[in-house]
Amino acid sequence: MTTLPDEKFFRTPVTDVRTWVPGKLFSLRVERQPGFDFTAGQFARLGLQDPATPEEAPTLWRAYSMVSGASDPYLEFYSVVVPEGQFSPRLAALQPGDMLCIDRTPFGFLTADRLHQNGDLWLIGTGTGLGPYLSILKEQSVWQAFDRIIVVHGVRHADELAYRDTLSNLADQAPWCDWGVAGNDRFLYLPIATREALPGMPQERLTTLIENGDLARLADSPLDPQRARVMLCGNPDMITQARKMLSERGFAPGRRGAQGNLAVENYW
Ligand SMILES: Cc1cc2nc3c(=O)[nH]c(=O)nc-3n(C[C@H](O)[C@H](O)[C@H](O)COP(=O)(O)OP(=O)(O)OC[C@H]3O[C@@H](n4cnc5c(N)ncnc54)[C@H](O)[C@@H]3O)c2cc1C
Numbered sequence: 001m002t003t004l005p006d007e008k009f010f011r012t013p014v015t016d017v018r019t020w021v022p023g024k025l026f027s028l029r030v031e032r033q034p035g036f037d038f039t040a041g042q043f044a045r046l047g048l049q050d051p052a053t054p055e056e057a058p059t060l061w062r063a064y065s066m067v068s069g070a071s072d073p074y075l076e077f078y079s080v081v082v083p084e085g086q087f088s089p090r091l092a093a094l095q096p097g098d099m100l101c102i103d104r105t106p107f108g109f110l111t112a113d114r115l116h117q118n119g120d121l122w123l124i125g126t127g128t129g130l131g132p133y134l135s136i137l138k139e140q141s142v143w144q145a146f147d148r149i150i151v152v153h154g155v156r157h158a159d160e161l162a163y164r165d166t167l168s169n170l171a172d173q174a175p176w177c178d179w180g181v182a183g184n185d186r187f188l189y190l191p192i193a194t195r196e197a198l199p200g201m202p203q204e205r206l207t208t209l210i211e212n213g214d215l216a217r218l219a220d221s222p223l224d225p226q227r228a229r230v231m232l233c234g235n236p237d238m239i240t241q242a243r244k245m246l247s248e249r250g251f252a253p254g255r256r257g258a259q260g261n262l263a264v265e266n267y268w
């Protein structure tokens with residue numbers, strides 16, 4: 001890891017690469033620089049240098065949520081490959097030992113402290129929008145604040161249910177079937193695929209499940225603003241639609257330092 005005091009970013013080596021779906025989904029870990037502190041749910045700006053001019057600052061930067069916990073000794077990111085994208089195919093090509101640049105300042109407001117600190121915490125995400133929730137789930141304070149945590153992960157196909165072992169381990173008090181609901185008194189994991197049937201699960205978009213009440217039925221918990229604190233992350237169209245439905249039920253983000261019951265992060 002190298003850094004110059006006047007640089008707004010640090011360079012750090014990739015230590016691990018994991019392929020979840022070849023050519024589409026991967027995660028990578030890098031060494032964490034002391035002093036890079038963040039709140040679970042925030043994102044970093046990652047930069048890739050031009051291999052022809054490795055001494056120069058990156059000109060290409062993209063936002064990536066931290067998947068690793070705020071106290072983990074490493075940083076982990078979870079990424080899709082957009083085949084025509086400028087950044088993600090190059091990120092996907094990194095191997096252990098290659099260098100990644102990271103802006104020293106973490107960003108973002110998809111953090112649990114923006115929400116009322118009681119009731120049920122719903123972590124609803126599509127695709128790579130699961131990432132920040134994995135970081136949030138590592139926070140002890142979150143488990144202390146909320147009665148129950150419900151993770152809803154919407155993907156196109158079953159193989160895109162990344163980190164499902166991590167999530168099933170959190171739910172290990174409960175019977176666990178290959179793809180279906182897993183849960184215990186404090187935690188529930190709802191994997192939802194839209195382009196493939198998962199045994200026992202609806203094959204529907206998350207917005208449909210919110211609107212028709214099936215999500216609340218699956219969780220056996222009402223999606224009402226008195227009790228539910230909701231995060232939405234991932235596909236911006238999903239977020240626009242879900243946000244509208246939830247607003248009509250009385251959900252609203254916090255304002256001017258006051259906590260709310262809705263927090264959102266668009267990925268593009
Ligand atoms: C706050 C924030 C946090 C983000 N965190 C992550 C993250 O943790 N992991 C991650 O993979 N991406 C994340 N993104 C998106 C990321 O910054 C890049 O846009 C993405 O990696 C693609 O970069 P690109 O240059 O290859 O393509 P871009 O030119 O940036 O994107 C091209 C198109 O690809 C699609 N697209 C972009 N990102 C995604 C995605 N994540 N899933 C599905 N389709 C997508 C959209 O249609 C977009 O218009 C985040 C974005 C924001 C704003």
Ligand SMILES: NC(=O)c1ccc[n+]([C@@H]2O[C@H](COP(=O)([O-])OP(=O)(O)OC[C@H]3O[C@@H](n4cnc5c(N)ncnc54)[C@H](OP(=O)(O)O)[C@@H]3O)[C@@H](O)[C@H]2O)c1
Pocket residue numbers: 023024080081082083084126127128154155156193194195205206207208235237238239241
């Ligand atoms: N490298 C490759 O081979 C490859 C292959 C495929 C995709 N990709 C890249 O990956 C990107 C897609 O990633 P992704 O599948 O994680 O993201 P996505 O298109 O956002 O889909 C994730 C989930 O969100 C759902 N969704 C989409 N729009 C919604 C809306 N308005 N309301 C509610 N739910 C909605 C999808 O349902 P639906 O199924 O109903 O849309 C799906 O279940 C593509 O843009 C492409 O760049 C790469």
